[in-house]
Amino acid sequence: MEDLSNLLREHGMRVTRMRRTILKMLITSNRSFSVPELQAHFGDKADRVTLYRVFWDFHSKGLVERIVDIDGVARYIYHDDECKALHPHFRCKDCGTVHGLPQLPKSYMEAMREHLVDSAVLWFSGTCQDCLRRNRLPINK
Ligand SMILES: [Zn+2]
Ligand SMILES: [Zn+2]
Incomplete structure (x- = not known):
């Protein structure tokens, strides 16, 4: 290590x-x-x-x-490094894993430039692919 x-x-x-x-x-x-x-x-x-x-x-x-x-x-x-820009996250409520989601579109960042943003809550929550597979639930396409 x-x-x-x-x-x-x-x-x-x-x-x-x-x-x-x-x-x-x-x-x-x-x-x-x-x-x-x-x-x-x-x-x-x-x-x-x-x-x-x-x-x-x-x-x-x-x-x-x-x-x-x-x-x-x-x-x-x-x-890791590819994940530096502001982006939402998905958290699995079953296993607790957190995935980084793609960066917000440029239009979002531009709209925010007009404001003074001091916090952003950008979470998606649900069941991840691995847990869906394990539980044999249908996976969204
Ligand atoms: Zn999971
Ligand atoms: Zn992230």
């Missing part, structure tokens, strides 16, 4: 065990995490402030995306 350390260093961060652990979770799980979720996962092994700080660092260094959920909870997700 030398890659994780490199990835942290490339984004100007010192390598710590907690940063590596959380980054690995984000990359391998392909899903989003909020601080309360991680808190529940780590229990006594990590305090809330540390978790907030790790996410804060990741986000401010451009390593992860921060997306505010419909219920106002900030969720963090790792997407």
Whole structure:
């Protein structure tokens, strides 16, 4: 897992065990995490402030995306480089996987230029293809 350390260093961060652990979770799980979720996962092994700080660092260094959920909870997700521009996400309510959807059309971005946007909730929710297959439900064409 030398890659994780490199990835942290490339984004100007010192390598710590907690940063590596959380980054690995984000990359391998392909899903989003909020601080309360991680808190529940780590229990006594990590305090809330540390978790907030790790996410804060990741986000401010451009390593992860921060997306505010419909219920106002900030969720963090790792997407590779092709996923940098503003785009909606699809989250599977069965397995929790988050997929990046295509970037918004240029006309959207132009319309927004007229306004001062300080938050955007861009979530689609439902059942992903894998879960549909597993449950043998019909897949939308
Ligand atoms: Zn799924
Ligand atoms: Zn994304």
